[in-house]
Amino acid sequence: MMSRNNGHKPDITPVISLERVSKLYRQGHEIVHAVNEADLQVFPGDFVSITGRSGSGKTTLLSLIGGLTTPTAGRVGIFGQALESLEDVPLSTLRASRIGFVFQFASLIPTLTALDNVRLPGLFNSAQVDPKDAADLLGWVGLAGKTNSFPSELSGGQQTRTALARALANRPDLLLADEPTGNLDVETEHEILTLLRDLNRQRGMTIVLVTHNPELARHGTRHLIMDNGNLTEVHSEKVLSLG
Amino acid sequence: MKDITLPALALQNLRRKPYRTVVIGLCVAVATGSLFAATIVLRGVQHSLDVGRARLGADLVIVPAGYEISAQEAFITGQPSTFYMPADVKTDIAALPGVQQTSAQVFVETLSNASCCIGEFFLVGFEPDTDFTISPWLATHLDGKGLGPYDIIVGDRILLREGETVIFYGTAFKVVGVLERTGMGIDRTVYVPMEGMRRMIADSAELAEVTLAVAPDEISSLLISVAPAADVLDVAEMIEASLDNARVFTASQLNQAVASQLQGVLGVTFGVTAALWLMSLLTIGLVFSLIVNERQRELGILRAMGARRQAVFRLVMGEAGLLTGLGGLGGLAAAGVLLAGFSRLIQLRLHIPYLLPNWIEIIGASLLLLLLSLLTGALASLPPALASSKMEPYAAIRKGE
Amino acid sequence: MKRISASGMVTAVLGLLIVLTPVVLPVCEGLLELASGKQIPMRCHWTARAEMLFGVIIMALGLMIAFLKSPGERRRLHHQAAILGAVTILTPLFIIPTCDNPDMACNVGTRPALIILGGLVLLAGLLGSRAPKTPPAAEAFA
Ligand SMILES: Nc1ncnc2c1ncn2[C@@H]1O[C@H](COP(=O)(O)OP(=O)(O)OP(=O)(O)O)[C@@H](O)[C@H]1O
Numbered sequence: 180m181m182s183r184n185n186g187h188k189p190d191i192t193p194v195i196s197l198e199r200v201s202k203l204y205r206q207g208h209e210i211v212h213a214v215n216e217a218d219l220q221v222f223p224g225d226f227v228s229i230t231g232r233s234g235s236g237k238t239t240l241l242s243l244i245g246g247l248t249t250p251t252a253g254r255v256g257i258f259g260q261a262l263e264s265l266e267d268v269p270l271s272t273l274r275a276s277r278i279g280f281v282f283q284f285a286s287l288i289p290t291l292t293a294l295d296n297v298r299l300p301g302l303f304n305s306a307q308v309d310p311k312d313a314a315d316l317l318g319w320v321g322l323a324g325k326t327n328s329f330p331s332e333l334s335g336g337q338q339t340r341t342a343l344a345r346a347l348a349n350r351p352d353l354l355l356a357d358e359p360t361g362n363l364d365v366e367t368e369h370e371i372l373t374l375l376r377d378l379n380r381q382r383g384m385t386i387v388l389v390t391h392n393p394e395l396a397r398h399g400t401r402h403l404i405m406d407n408g409n410l411t412e413v414h415s416e417k418v419l420s421l422g
Numbered sequence: 423m424k425d426i427t428l429p430a431l432a433l434q435n436l437r438r439k440p441y442r443t444v445v446i447g448l449c450v451a452v453a454t455g456s457l458f459a460a461t462i463v464l465r466g467v468q469h470s471l472d473v474g475r476a477r478l479g480a481d482l483v484i485v486p487a488g489y490e491i492s493a494q495e496a497f498i499t500g501q502p503s504t505f506y507m508p509a510d511v512k513t514d515i516a517a518l519p520g521v522q523q524t525s526a527q528v529f530v531e532t533l534s535n536a537s538c539c540i541g542e543f544f545l546v547g548f549e550p551d552t553d554f555t556i557s558p559w560l561a562t563h564l565d566g567k568g569l570g571p572y573d574i575i576v577g578d579r580i581l582l583r584e585g586e587t588v589i590f591y592g593t594a595f596k597v598v599g600v601l602e603r604t605g606m607g608i609d610r611t612v613y614v615p616m617e618g619m620r621r622m623i624a625d626s627a628e629l630a631e632v633t634l635a636v637a638p639d640e641i642s643s644l645l646i647s648v649a650p651a652a653d654v655l656d657v658a659e660m661i662e663a664s665l666d667n668a669r670v671f672t673a674s675q676l677n678q679a680v681a682s683q684l685q686g687v688l689g690v691t692f693g694v695t696a697a698l699w700l701m702s703l704l705t706i707g708l709v710f711s712l713i714v715n716e717r718q719r720e721l722g723i724l725r726a727m728g729a730r731r732q733a734v735f736r737l738v739m740g741e742a743g744l745l746t747g748l749g750g751l752g753g754l755a756a757a758g759v760l761l762a763g764f765s766r767l768i769q770l771r772l773h774i775p776y777l778l779p780n781w782i783e784i785i786g787a788s789l790l791l792l793l794l795s796l797l798t799g800a801l802a803s804l805p806p807a808l809a810s811s812k813m814e815p816y817a818a819i820r821k822g823e
Numbered sequence: 824m825k826r827i828s829a830s831g832m833v834t835a836v837l838g839l840l841i842v843l844t845p846v847v848l849p850v851c852e853g854l855l856e857l858a859s860g861k862q863i864p865m866r867c868h869w870t871a872r873a874e875m876l877f878g879v880i881i882m883a884l885g886l887m888i889a890f891l892k893s894p895g896e897r898r899r900l901h902h903q904a905a906i907l908g909a910v911t912i913l914t915p916l917f918i919i920p921t922c923d924n925p926d927m928a929c930n931v932g933t934r935p936a937l938i939i940l941g942g943l944v945l946l947a948g949l950l951g952s953r954a955p956k957t958p959p960a961a962e963a964f965a
């Protein structure tokens with residue numbers, strides 16, 4: 180596994196490729212460079228951690244990768260396809276079948292139980308999510324007893340974990356997780372990260388994880404830092420040896 | 423376990439705001455229901471008029487001048503009314519070209535009866551030899567037996583059954599037939615052979631508390647059938663010219679009073695309904711743009727999960743359609759129940775004839791109105807649905823924050 | 824089950840409407856003269872009286888349902904309300920029938936109104952008496 184991301188072999192199609200991608204926002208007279216000419220190639224099996232200060236552009240970057248927003252400049256490629264060339268239907272199909280999102284904020288549908296929230300992605304995929312699989316996923320994130328609870332009956336951390344279970348429901352090839360451990364205690368946080376690492380190692384799931392906590396970044400195989408819209412990769416022996 | 427579907431999701435959304443859902447649903451229900459009721463009443467009246475006109479059998483009716491309105495009421499709504507004119511009109515008219523047959527009638531009103539279950543009756547004396555209003559019916563129902571002077575035929579709304587005896591003004595009559603329901607005045611009419619009628623009038627001085635002041639040579643109306651080759655209006659004009667103190671109506675003119683009365687009532691109803699509809703449309707449009715706005719993030723999240731633009735569009739439209747569809751269905755059901763329960767009350771209060779339209783018409787009207795309520799929802803939610811499906815997912819998600 | 828029960832409030836309002844029905848849509852007003860010369864009210868007068876009484880009871884039941892806490896108690900009262908709803912329907916039809924002439928006030932107005940309202944009470948009682956949705960936790964073990 181390690182060899183894949185070490186080699187950066189040109190014959191392997193990158194899961195994500197960013198070429199001088201920028202996203203600008205106009206705030207009054209000011210122009211904010213939320214993401215500034217980012218270059219990145221993520222390969223199958225990579226576990227990329229992104230850290231950076233608040234407002235540095237991490238969420239914007241994830242949204243660009245998932246095609247939830249279009250770049251002001253540059254090219255975004257996903258699973259070998261140029262995002263700009265993708266129409267709504269193929270892009271949606273791609274999201275439904277191959278990408279899982281975990282948002283930074285509460286993102287559960289309030290009218291559905293935890294279990295149904297996890298089953299929801301099946302609605303947009305060719306196959307419904309088996310309720311048993313959904314229950315297993317909830318058990319996996321430590322919420323076995325909460326399947327019939329509504330989001331309003333869950334704690335913030337439980338909601339985030341449900342959202343993680345939901346992101347995994349369609350067995351995605353790529354997981355984009357924005358602070359999935361933001362509300363969690365140290366112990367639960369550790370459990371979740373172990374879980375992600377297992378997914379990455381055992382199933383070869385490609386993961387991009389945004390976190391405030393530099394400690395967590397060590398769980399990944401690669402570490403990037405976002406600073407004021409500028410994306411740079413940290414090449415440190417420590418990261419590799421720990422991963 | 424049930425599958426998660428877009429309609430199920432839409433239904434959950436409606437349940438989330440029960441108050442709002444109920445208010446909008448009621449709005450649509452009232453609009454749909456009143457339109458349905460107005461339509462059914464209108465059709466019911468027309469149906470009743472058609473049946474009644476066919477039953478009347480006459481092409482033209484002559485009544486004394488000054489009693490035009492009473493006559494219309496008598497024929498259409500069965501409001502007992504009495505008016506008389508000399509019988510010699512008959513001989514003048516019968517000689518006119520184009521007149522095929524004439525038959526006189528005499529109207530008498532029964533005394534208001536204090537006993538619980540018998541109200542006022544409208545007695546119509548008819549000439550069995552020339553009559554073409556109920557004689558055709560008699561021919562098929564009396565098995566060729568002759569009609570005695572005291573044998574009467576009653577409308578469906580008179581609570582007398584065949585074989586029963588009833589006393590009017592001291593004279594006993596025997597019921598020999600009950601007419602089928604028309605929804606018109608005929609239903610509350612008692613048909614008495616002219617001979618029996620004349621005798622009853624004559625005997626009333628002796629046998630009844632009140633003496634009927636009808637001279638033997640007076641009639642109330644003269645029914646005329648026009649020869650098939652002749653033009654009804656031409657004949658009517660000719661008769662009109664020959665009459666001094668009487669007026670002639672065509673069968674359709676008889677319906678005029680009812681029609682104009684209805685136009686007033688229904689005009690208001692349709693006007694109010696239209697206004698209500700427009701308001702519902704605007705309200706639903708407004709509310710759905712609010713709903714869509716407050717759910718922007720949710721819709722964005724659905725997009726991130728792989729929902730296509732079309733799915734978001736369908737979700738919003740589906741929610742509106744479900745709401746207005748259920749509202750419409752509720753309104754139809756409520757209007758149906760109220761109409762079934764109170765049609766008689768409406769009929770009596772508005773003085774209109776009414777007969778339930780046939781089921782095909784009722785079902786057709788229901789389906790059409792249901793479609794209309796669904797269209798209302800679709801139309802009102804189209805702009806917000808389009809807007810939300812066009813929104814960039816990330817912007818939608820941020821907007822809801 | 825802390826909330827005021829909606830079906831209880833609906834039942835109470837329906838009860839009130841039943842009480843008001845003979846006021847808004849009065850039964851026949853005339854008096855009957857017996858052979859003895861005594862004046863007595865028509866039969867439908869008593870129908871109205873009985874129905875007003877049922878209306879009051881239904882109203883009371885509805886209020887009790889609305890403010891009672893115990894689900895079991897609520898269900899029992901819902902059943903009672905449903906039975907009274909049925910009685911409200913049956914009274915003008917069979918128990919104390921209204922007058923015979925279908926065109927009289929009691930038959931064109933009062934009776935259909937009472938039947939419709941009785942039907943709604945019956946419906947509210949039946950729907951309300953169905954077991955309240957079990958909370959998620961209990962359902963998981965069911
Ligand atoms: N829709 C927008 N309109 C204007 N400015 C925006 C918009 N979205 C993001 N920004 C700006 O872009 C910058 C990056 O925002 P982003 O949400 O990507 O930061 P972040 O790294 O995820 O921060 P945090 O760690 O607090 O979540 C911020 O300065 C923000 O104000």
Ligand SMILES: [Mg+2]
Nearest residue numbers: 237238239283
């Ligand atoms: Mg962020």
